[in-house]
Amino acid sequence: MYDVIIRGGMVIDGTGSPGRRLDVAIVGDKIASLGVNIRETAKKTIAADGMVVAPGFIDTHSHSDLALLANPHLEEKIRQGVTTEILGQDGLGLAPVYTDEAKAVLQEHLRGLLGSPELAWDWSSFADYLKFYYRKGIVLNVGALVSHGALRIAVMGMEDRLATAEELEEMKGHLAAAMEAGAMGMSTGLIYPPCNYGDSKELVELARVIAKYDGAFVVHVRNEADYLLESQQEMIDLASASGVRLHISHLKTIGKKNWAKVGTSLATLEAARKAGLGITADQYPYLAGSTSLSACLPPWAMAGGPQVMAGRLRDPVERQRIKDAFNQPIPNWQNRGETEGWENVIVASVGSGDPAVVGKSVATLAAERAQHPVDVIMDIILAEENRATMVCFQNSEESLTQVMQKPWVMVATDGILGAGKPHPRLYGTFPRILGRYVREESVLTLEEAVRKMTGLPAATFGLNDRGVLKEGLVADVVVFAPERVIARATYEEPKQWPEGIHYVLVNGELVVAEGEALAALPGRVLLHK
Structure with a gap:
């Protein structure tokens, strides 16, 4: 007997292959079988007639770092179908913090973006930090990047200057320790202090450490507006010099006078890819940003x-x-x-x-x-x-869709949790892609959209045991209604749940059933190997 069978749905497996009407059987945390009219019974049967069954969505750019520790149920994400997040983005991560002074500086520095929940920072190393999620219990899976900002603060505080040779070596040592502990790579945010106080030489040296572990170098480039092309070239040169796999966060062109640069931007990145550099990017499907x-x-x-x-x-x-x-x-x-x-x-x-x-x-x-x-x-x-x-x-619809159609660009929320009127991407990113850009505007096929949300990010971040619906892989699964799925969050009223996401399973366990969030906390910390 199986634990769960999802019957009668259209399986979009995350590879980009055409959908097939199959049953999906789950035992424990693994997909045990995919087949037509599986005869065996299960403890739980989900009727998916008229629905799509897909791998759980992977949010490649999340700012839930502190919020998830304070509120491990994170309905803003699971109700979208997200089953895995990549934390530590934009150089704004939570570790390492080896001294009380560094911890105080980092807490103060991050409170504007990540908030300041009543939470004891009972970690120092990156390894300690990851264990904290294990101890708290979380609803979805997380992988984490070590942040350039935390490395700089650990070594030289918030000083606006270049690192000395000795300081750079110390940062490289902390970075290597984080990679050994399972970091997916390193992020930097080159519009944010203290990351933007570092030069290209510093970044190349750090990128070489990441490359030794086949991690990803995830970057918010120095400028997405007037100096967009120069900022992208800095990163292309870095990838060439270091051999690192480069991932560009929230790829876009900012400002009306710069929208026409999108063609050159994409052509330059594609030329670098054709030259053999490992370059990918992510994007949120909205014209506004937030920070x-x-x-x-x-x-x-x-x-x-x-x-x-x-x-x-x-x-x-x-x-x-x-x-x-x-x-x-x-x-x-x-x-x-x-x-x-x-x-x-x-x-x-x-x-x-x-x-x-x-x-x-x-x-x-x-x-x-x-x-x-x-x-x-x-x-x-x-x-x-x-x-x-x-x-x-800041962006234009034409520029947005040009970026969206590139096969190496995946989907991310970049969602900032908090009070007030947060950006609607926090509540609506993945359903918006499926509802607006697949069903209504045909910018993407359903199979390609799902691949960008699942198989592509899994391959990019080394999540080899999930991201595709295949026998033996982990049962992170979303079941949604393709004719109804849509984001309801708006800029005026952002705190609205999407429609059409019916079931979500994380590691084989239901966290959303019939559109409602459950109390289970089956999430895991995913380590880069």
Whole structure:
């Protein structure tokens, strides 16, 4: 007798192959059989007539690091069909933290984006950090990247300077230890301090360590707007020099004047792939992005960490210097007032939940307060102790779909959890692909969309035991209604569950049944081997 049989569904197996009407039988945490009209019985039978049965979706860019420890049920993801997340993105991960000083700096640094739940950081090494998820219990699987930011903070704090040879060697040692402990690779976020204080030489040296373990180097490039092509070339050169597998986070072109660069951007990356470099990317299916409000400031304004930054924001001379920076070209810096426009930068959340601020654009707040837009940003950061996020409208539909159709681009939420009005991608990314871009607009076939959500990311991050529906592989499974699946989250009302996701199994155990989340916590920490 099987534990579970999913009967009568259209199996889209994650390889890109055409769908087949098959039953799927599960024993324990493994797929035991796929076949037509399996005769044996099961303890649990799921009727999937008219539905698609697919591998569980893999979110290749998640910011659930702290939220998952505070709330291990994470309905925002499992209700989308997500069964695995890759944490530690954008150089904003939680480990290693070898000293109390480094821990305090990292906690303060991350609170604007990842939040500050009441949670004891009872880890120091990357290995200790991964064990923490085991001890807490989690609803889905996680793999984790070691973050460039944590490495820098562990060695040199938030200093705005290049690493010495000795400091770089120390970072490389910490990175190697994390890779030995099972890190999927390393991430950097080259718009965020302290990552953006490092140069290409530092990144190449770290990438060579990752390459020895066949890990992935996951990068938020230095600039996705005016210097997009130069920023991508820096990473192509890095991949060539180090031999590392390069993965570009949330590939896009920011700002109307830059949208036409998408063709050159994609052609350059494809040429590098044809030359033999291992390059992949991910994308969320929305025209707006989201990050911490402090990311609007020039990099030097954040040097030294949030407390030092706050001192600058209180100093009239420094405030004027920061405002002046928005009128001066700074190489590689993304000036959001120019690239997006302040009318397109929306305050998504603040620590206090102030309704007079949340959901309004910086331009609107500036008009209401009779202030310069940059003064508005600085005042909010100060008032909220850097606990503020934003949503920025920045991309075009044509650019978005051109990127989406590339076979080496996968799907990610980049979702930021928290109060206020978070970006709807947190609730709707995967159903939006299936509902809008597959069913309604035919940008992707169903088989290709599922491959981008499952088999492709599994291969990219070395998840060799899952990501495809095949006998002997792990039973991470989603069952959805292809004619009904859709995202309901909007920018105005983001906290809405999607429709059409009926069943989700993680390691063979149901976590969503008949569209409702269950209490089970069958998730695991996945280690890179």
